[in-house]
Amino acid sequence: MARPRSFDPDDVLEIARQVFWQKGFQATSLDEITAASGIAKPSLYAAFGDKHALFLRVLDRYHDGILGWAERVLAQPGPAREAIRQWLTGFIPYCSGEKGQRGCLSINSATDGSLDQAALRKSIERYNRRLEELLRTRLRADRAQFKKGFDPDITAHTVMVVHAGLMALAHQTPDSKQVKAVIEQVMGLLA
C-alpha cells in the first residue's frame, strides 16, 4: 500500500545473467551488477536476498529458458533423429565463435568448485535430469525408427555428454563448421 518497486525484477535478472555469465559468480561483485542495472544494493537485497540467492534465481531462469526451448524442439513431429539434430545444432551459435566464449552458464557453474552450495547443485542436477529425460522420452517413443539393438537410454546420455563437451570446449572459440562436423558425425550413432 505504499511506494511500489521502481524496477522490474525480471529486467534485473536479465542484466545480472549477462554479468554473471561473462565473469562467473565469484568474480562478479554486486557493485558491478548495481552499475550495470542502475539498481542500488539495498534494493537488490530487498528483492532477491543475498548474492547466492540472486545467482540461483538467475541460474534457474537460464535453465527454464533452455528447457522450454528443448521441449518445443524435441516435441516436433517427424523423425526423432531430425528433432535431436535440430536440438544440437541449435546450440551452435552458443558454442562457437565470439559468442561461444562464455560457454554455458550451467556448466560454468557446475565446474566451479566454490559453488558447492546444495541449492545450486540441485538446480543443476534437476536441469540435467530433465534435459536427459526429454531426450530419452523422445528416443524411446521413436525407438522403432532405429536399428535393432538401439538403446535409447544410453543414447540419450551420450547426446548429453556431447552437448556438455561442445559447451565446455566453446571457451576456445571453435569454428562453427567444426562444431557442425562433430554433430553430424555423432548423428551417426542415431541410426
Added chain:
Amino acid sequence: MARPRSFDPDDVLEIARQVFWQKGFQATSLDEITAASGIAKPSLYAAFGDKHALFLRVLDRYHDGILGWAERVLAQPGPAREAIRQWLTGFIPYCSGEKGQRGCLSINSATDGSLDQAALRKSIERYNRRLEELLRTRLRADRAQFKKGFDPDITAHTVMVVHAGLMALAHQTPDSKQVKAVIEQVMGLLA
C-alpha cells in the same frame, strides 16, 4: 652459498594442485595452501611469484602429466581403436563416483570466467591442441584400419568433445558403468 630452501617445490605444487582442484582458483586462498603445505607465504612468493603464477605452474604440471600419459597410451602397438578406447577408459576413475566430483582441473579453469588471464588461456589451448594432435596423428597413421570415408581429423575432435563432456558431467558423480556405456557407444564411430 647460504641457507638452502627447506622444501621441495614439487611437493608444494602437488599439494597446491589438490587444494586448487578441490576448490577452484578464486575460492582458494593462499592461507589454505600455506596451511596444507606448512610453507609460509613469503616462501611461496619467493619460490613461485604471486597466486596466478603459482596456479599456472600447477596447471602446467597437471597438463604435462596427462599429456605424458596420453603419449604413452596412444603410442601403443595394436589397433588405433584399442589405443583410443584405452585412453578414454583411463579417465573413468576421474570422471565417475566420488573422485570424479572435482572434474578436470583444466576444464574447470577454462570454464571459469574470472581466469581470463592470457597465460592461462594459452596453457589450456596448448594442452587441448596437443591432445587432439596426438589423437589425430594416431588416427591418421592407422587410417587403413577404418571404413572408407573415415575422417581422422573430425574423429579426433569428436573424441575430444566426448572427453570434455565426460569430464564436465563428472561433477554430478555419474556411475562408472554409465560412463563406460557411453564410451562403448562412441567407439561405434571408430569403425
Added chain:
DNA sequence: GCAATTCTATACTTATAAGTACAGAATAAC
C-alpha cells in the same frame, strides 16, 4: 667460530567486496 647470505615466520598494510544502517524520497489510502 665467524661472516655473509639467503630462507622463514610473524605481523602488518591495503584493497576489495559483501552486507547493512539510516535518512530522505516517493506513493497509496484516507
Added chain:
DNA sequence: GTTATTCTGTACTTATAAGTATAGAATTGC
C-alpha cells in the same frame, strides 16, 4: 493534503585475502 508505509541512495562496517616489511634463524664458505 496528510499520514503511514515502503522503496532508494549514500555511506558505513566488517571480513577476508593478497601481498610485503622486518626481524630472526639457518646454512655455507672461509
